Amino acid sequence: MNGVRVGWARGLIELRQSFTNGADLLGHFLWPGLMLVALFFLRDREFAGTGFALGTLALPSILGMNAAMGMVSMSQHLTADREDGTLLRAKATPDGMRGYLVGKVVSVAGGLIADLAILLIPGLLLVDGLDLAPASWLTVLWVLVLGLVATLPLGAILGSVFPSARAQGLVQLPVLGLIAISGIFYPVTALPDWVQWIAQLSPIYWLGLGTRSALLPDAMVAVEIGAAWRQAETVAVLGVWAVLGLLIAPLVLRRMARRESGSSVATRRDRALQRVG
Known part of the structure; x- marks a missing residue:
């Protein structure tokens, strides 16, 4: 419990600092700003x-997608903290x-x-026709x-596996590819069947589907696979990802922590200085 209390306090401090640091503040507004531009068009x-x-x-799909992007953020933070000795x-x-x-x-x-x-x-000011009833927000929640719960452990796993911040591109590119085929900006039913199957293997698709089921009118279910919101399947698939992540992440993190040493941090720092030089 002491570790949990300290972690909670540390997390709140880091969160507050992210809104007082220029670079972090830009990150908070840049991605939502780009998504709002896409919504405008x-x-x-x-x-x-x-x-x-469209x-x-x-809009509901982007809400789900942003939650899925937490695994990228977690991976980036973990990799950066490995490199600087945190x-x-x-x-x-x-x-x-x-x-x-x-x-x-x-x-x-x-x-x-x-x-x-x-x-x-x-x-909400850009688009019309959303179902904003209290029950809809409970579903969003x-x-x-x-x-x-399904994506943050995956981010911890990815951050443990990839040894440097430069390798994070190997994480971001596949995630962006999954976003493109997961029905976020265009209904997935417009894609070939085999692409639809690939999309349904990732939590990004199910997060988008879950938020769409909450905020869209019932008539819009016609553009979904099987013309159904499939909330039970959403719970099942995200639940499977959550269980796998929670089982595997502690093992990978412990293995990574055992391999951390002062010499490994110094080696990574020297390599970074050589790249800068």
């Missing part, structure tokens, strides 16, 4: 003559690793919630919570 476009506006379809210092203190991980979950999840608010508030 999609707001009056219809999907295949159905009368359904902007209305896309992780080694946490390893050397009592309950340090537990506190470190709790802090990262708090700061990354808190930052994602803030980013969702930055996107959602002006987004459980989808996002389950999605974070």
Whole structure:
């Protein structure tokens, strides 16, 4: 419990600092800003003559996608902290690793919630036709919570596996590819069947589907696979990802922590200085 308390306090401090640091503040507003630009151009476009506006379809999907991007943020933070020795210092203190991980979950999840608010508030002014009943927001809540539980451990695994910040491009490119085929900006039913199957293997598709099921009118289910919201399947798939992540992440993190040493941090620092030089 001491590690949890320390981690909670650490996470809140990191979250607060991210809104006072210029670079972090730009990161909070840049991605939501780009998504709002995309919504602006999609707001009056219809999907295949159905009368359904792509902007209305896309806004709930983007909320789910942003939650899935938490795994990229977690991976980047973990890799950066390995390189600068933060992780080694946490390893050397009592309950340090537990506190470190709790802090990262708090700061990354808190930052994602803030980013969702930055996107959602002006987004509601751009598009029409959403179902904003209280029950819809309850569905959004459980989808996002389950999605974070499913994706943040995956981010910790990726951050443990990839040894440097430069290797993070190997994480981001596949994630961007999955976003492109997961029905976020255009209904997945417009894609070939084999692409639809690939999309349904990732949590990104199910997060987008879950938020669409919450905020879109029932008539818009016609553009989904099987013309159904499939909330039970959403719970099942995200639940499987969550269980796998929670089982594998501690093993990978412990293995990574055992391999951290002062010499490994110094080696990475020297390599970074040589690249700069």
